[in-house]
Amino acid sequence: MPRVLMDVSEISLKTTIFGSIYESPILIATSACHCLAHVDGEVATARAAAETQCIFTYNSMFSNMPEEKVLQTLGPKFLHIYLTTPVEILEHIVPQADKKGYRAIVITCDQPHERILDFILPLFEEASKNIDPELMKNMSIPNLNIPGRIVKQRFGTGSVTWANIEWLRKLTQLPIICKGILSPIDAELAIKYGANGIIVSNHGSRLIDTAPPAIECLEDVVNAVDGHAEVFVDTGIRSGTDVLKALALGARAVLIGRPILYGLACGGQDGVRRVSDILKHELVYDMACCGLTSIDQINKDILYKH
Numbered sequence: 001m002p003r004v005l006m007d008v009s010e011i012s013l014k015t016t017i018f019g020s021i022y023e024s025p026i027l028i029a030t031s032a033c034h035c036l037a038h039v040d041g042e043v044a045t046a047r048a049a050a051e052t053q054c055i056f057t058y059n060s061m062f063s064n065m066p067e068e069k070v071l072q073t074l075g076p077k078f079l080h081i082y083l084t085t086p087v088e089i090l091e092h093i094v095p096q097a098d099k100k101g102y103r104a105i106v107i108t109c110d111q112p113h114e115r116i117l118d119f120i121l122p123l124f125e126e127a128s129k130n131i132d133p134e135l136m137k138n139m140s141i142p143n144l145n146i147p148g149r150i151v152k153q154r155f156g157t158g159s160v161t162w163a164n165i166e167w168l169r170k171l172t173q174l175p176i177i178c179k180g181i182l183s184p185i186d187a188e189l190a191i192k193y194g195a196n197g198i199i200v201s202n203h204g205s206r207l208i209d210t211a212p213p214a215i216e217c218l219e220d221v222v223n224a225v226d227g228h229a230e231v232f233v234d235t236g237i238r239s240g241t242d243v244l245k246a247l248a249l250g251a252r253a254v255l256i257g258r259p260i261l262y263g264l265a266c267g268g269q270d271g272v273r274r275v276s277d278i279l280k281h282e283l284v285y286d287m288a289c290c291g292l293t294s295i296d297q298i299n300k301d302i303l304y305k306h
Contacts, residue, residue, distance in 0.1 A: 240282025
């Protein structure tokens with residue numbers, strides 16, 4: 001609902017996430033293998049995130065850009081992990097996350113059962129051990145100019161439960177964010193078992209057919225959480241007005257997925273920065289149209305109800 005003749009000469013996007021102040025409520029969502037979009041991969045995305053002072057969520061398990069190169073970039077970062085990762089690997093990487101400078105752990109929770117995906121995936125030699133021996137062979141990836149292999153990836157075993165979240169809670173003092181929650185009941189359970197944050201998400205609308213849109217589940221999850229955890233939302237954020245509506249429904253911040261990869265594919269680091277800048281500029285303009293000058297002024301009262 002627009003408002004008119006309000007003093008919006010100065011508008012701030014600053015917000016607080018887990019007690020720290022950030023420049024905007026727009027974060028970069030976890031996604032794997034950025035080198036499929038651009039040769040500079042996650043390094044380009046992380047550099048652009050630093051330039052725009054945006055949190056970058058680094059996908060640790062299936063990235064094809066070595067973590068060390070990403071960590072050399074400036075800017076705040078979250079670490080993303082899969083619960084289906086072997087226990088011995090999680091025991092190694094999760095306790096070290098704080099020392100490496102990560103500010104939170106993001107956990108994918110919505111892949112409960114095996115899903116086999118056969119596709120050609122370029123990888124650095126040291127980046128993955130999840131390779132089907134019968135399919136191993138060298139390939140030429142002209143646009144990347146790096147070795148590649150055919151990889152059979154298996155996601156999910158059906159054996160992960162809330163006890164896995166409780167176990168991870170003992171490995172780190174960092175905030176734990178459960179990603180992929182749509183049900184208010186699951187949001188309550190996440191908090192019960194140690195989560196500090198919830199990402200309302202239907203996994204890019206590609207996990208299960210006819211699942212509800214994340215934005216339509218957001219308010220119910222916010223109400224269920226009742227301030228006991230910070231709530232985020234991803235999936236379907238494409239404009240400043242999308243960000244504004246998500247914040248009005250109670251999200252602490254939003255995470256951007258596909259648009260970041262589109263920008264990366266089109267222009268590398270500059271493309272990612274451009275996408276981030278567009279969304280921030282749109283959010284500022286939309287806040288001005290609604291008579292808002294700060295993020296903490298955004299609430300359900302700005303939404304038109306019909």
